[in-house]
Amino acid sequence: MTLITDVRLRRVLDSRGNPTVEADVLTQSGGFGRAAAPSGASTGEYEAIELPPSEAIAAARRHAVPRLIEEVHAGNQREVDGALRAADGTDNFSEIGANSAVAISMAAAKAGADVLGAPLYQHLGGAFRGENFPVPLGNVVGGGEHAKEATHIQEFLAAPVGAPSVSEAVFANAAVHARVSEILDERDTPAAKGDEGAWAPPISDAEAFEVVDEAVSDVEDELGFEVRFGLDMAAAELYDDDEDGYVYGDEVKSTDEQVDYVAEMVEEYDLVYVEDPLDEDDYEGFADLTERVGDQTLICGDDLFVTNVERLQDGIDAGAGNSILIKPNQIGTLSDAFDAVELAVRNGYDAVISHRSGETEDTTIAHLAVATDAAFIKTGTVQGERTAKLNELIRIADDAV
Ligand SMILES: C=C(OP(=O)(O)O)C(=O)O
Numbered sequence: 001m002t003l004i005t006d007v008r009l010r011r012v013l014d015s016r017g018n019p020t021v022e023a024d025v026l027t028q029s030g031g032f033g034r035a036a037a038p039s040g041a042s043t044g045e046y047e048a049i050e051l052p053p054s055e056a057i058a059a060a061r062r063h064a065v066p067r068l069i070e071e072v073h074a075g076n077q078r079e080v081d082g083a084l085r086a087a088d089g090t091d092n093f094s095e096i097g098a099n100s101a102v103a104i105s106m107a108a109a110k111a112g113a114d115v116l117g118a119p120l121y122q123h124l125g126g127a128f129r130g131e132n133f134p135v136p137l138g139n140v141v142g143g144g145e146h147a148k149e150a151t152h153i154q155e156f157l158a159a160p161v162g163a164p165s166v167s168e169a170v171f172a173n174a175a176v177h178a179r180v181s182e183i184l185d186e187r188d189t190p191a192a193k194g195d196e197g198a199w200a201p202p203i204s205d206a207e208a209f210e211v212v213d214e215a216v217s218d219v220e221d222e223l224g225f226e227v228r229f230g231l232d233m234a235a236a237e238l239y240d241d242d243e244d245g246y247v248y249g250d251e252v253k254s255t256d257e258q259v260d261y262v263a264e265m266v267e268e269y270d271l272v273y274v275e276d277p278l279d280e281d282d283y284e285g286f287a288d289l290t291e292r293v294g295d296q297t298l299i300c301g302d303d304l305f306v307t308n309v310e311r312l313q314d315g316i317d318a319g320a321g322n323s324i325l326i327k328p329n330q331i332g333t334l335s336d337a338f339d340a341v342e343l344a345v346r347n348g349y350d351a352v353i354s355h356r357s358g359e360t361e362d363t364t365i366a367h368l369a370v371a372t373d374a375a376f377i378k379t380g381t382v383q384g385e386r387t388a389k390l391n392e393l394i395r396i397a398d399d400a401v
Pocket residue numbers: 039040041042043044145232234302354355356357358
């Protein structure tokens with residue numbers, strides 16, 4: 001039986017050294033699941049609410065735990081997530097915190113899988129999952145909210161689209177990361193690392209394009225399969241209402257100039273992926289850009305859609321973007337994240353499952369990506385909390401989870 005018999009919540013460290021919520025879920029027949037909430041830095045305005053972990057834990061103990069213990073089955077994800085929503089009573093988990101909700105939701109899924117004796121991706125995605133793997137998008141150079149004194153664009157992402165296996169793809173991204181370091185060295189450019197382990201050199205965006213392009217080409221030549229790159233522009237962080245434009249240091253680009261700029265970069269560097277190229281309210285700008293280059297590249301909404309089916313439906317209606325970033329903690333439960341993937345896929349949008357800049361060793365998103373047959377997973381390149389997910393993908397492919 002997967003009847004939940006206990007839910008334990010605690011504060012643990014995340015990769016930035018901040019506290020986050022970890023949940024354990026236990027079931028009647030001895031099933032056990034543990035999961036921890038990640039945390040964003042460049043968070044979207046419309047995300048579900050992350051409460052300070054102590055508050056989130058206290059509120060979840062008061063409101064949610066009594067509705068779960070001896071009441072719902074860990075194997076029935078909709079029942080678990082429905083109980084979390086009912087316990088919270090708001091649209092955005094502002095009562096118990098999306099951090100408590102997502103940790104419990106993911107821990108219950110793991111407990112359900114444990115009772116079944118199935119890997120999590122099969123419990124969530126069905127018996128026929130595990131054949132296809134997502135292409136890992138590997139953050140190799142970055143700045144924005146993830147590193148000061150570095151690029152304005154938040155993430156330059158290696159994309160080994162031609163890799164014959166997920167393992168070779170993961171190692172290709174690590175090779176690009178290493179090659180970027182050598183190229184920066186050759187240019188006498190020192191580089192710290194940002195929150196996700198990407199190099200954070202004090203260079204212009206234009207120079208970063210050159211460096212990443214060179215690194216990707218070198219690794220492609222060395223490995224003999226296609227390696228391209230993409231971006232997360234996190235443009236909501238660049239947009240300034242007072243300036244009525246996108247602020248790149250001393251330069252301000254109007255919305256039209258921003259669309260032109262991104263379209264030019266897509267052409268010049270054959271970009272395979274562009275996330276959040278415009279502000280989080282600008283469906284029209286997203287639609288313009290998608291019209292221009294959407295047949296050549298993925299235009300992905302992160303802060304635009306925040307894993308929310310209503311915002312995604314607005315985007316579908318407007319022709320804004322052709323893919324959605326899926327971050328379970330943006331919406332609070334796995335059921336809601338699955339609903340967003342399903343709506344996306346039904347409308348020809350690709351799903352990209354993603355980590356947050358603040359992470360733990362939790363590997364749920366690796367299973368989620370395989371369970372949903374997602375086109376891409378964005379989960380960094382190196383650094384323990386990132387390699388936890390990448391190594392789990394390798395284990396899933398090796399049938400070793
Ligand atoms: C991973 C990202 O960063 P954060 O978690 O800070 O939102 C992102 O913007 O896609």
